[in-house]
Amino acid sequence: MALPSGCDVATLTQALQSADPDEQMQALDACYAMLTDPTLWYWLIGFTVVSALVGALIGKYKNAVVRDTLLGLALGPIGWGISLLLPKAVxxxxxxxxxxxxxxxxxxxxxxxxxx
Ligand SMILES: [Zn+2]
Missing domain, CATH: 2.20.28 (Rubrerythrin, domain 2)
Incomplete structure (x- = not known):
């Protein structure tokens, strides 16, 4: 029986339906290892910082730096879009x-x- 090596829906579903607890654990471990991979978190943190910075730049133009920084931080590119659509603060x-x-x-x- 082939043991799953990565974390994807097909292998996870197959492993969880299996009666073998070792296979289930191995599939869950593979997913856990993927979620705790530091590279993923570096990308996520970098993306969040860039989102906030772009939001702040839009905010500077719109006279609402705090509002647009928070929008960029919380929603990323969607927040930039909302910032750009909002009227320029007087x-x-x-x-x-x-x-x-x-x-x-x-x-x-x-x-x-x-x-x-
Ligand atoms: Zn006064």
Whole structure:
């Protein structure tokens, strides 16, 4: 009987249907070894970092660095697409008294209390 050497659906299914517990264990070990292969994780971490950096670049253009960095980090290229589709954030106007950004519609500055 040929023992499975790699982790793929066919060999795993076949091994799990087998009555031989050694064969089942060997198939599971092969899958475990593949999941714990450091190369896979280097790629995954590298991809995550690149996704966040590209998101940050899009965010810089869209005036929403934090939002777009998080989108890139969480969703990768899908997040970049969402960032690009979102409207460009309008920078908040500064308060005339203290210079800190104020929200449109506020009657008083949140930072210094000056009437707007
Ligand atoms: Zn102010």
């Amino acid at each position: 920078p908040k106007p500064p308060c005339r008294a203290c210079g800190k950004p104020i929200t449109a519609g506020d009657k008083y500055c949140r930072h210094c209390g000056a009437p707007l």
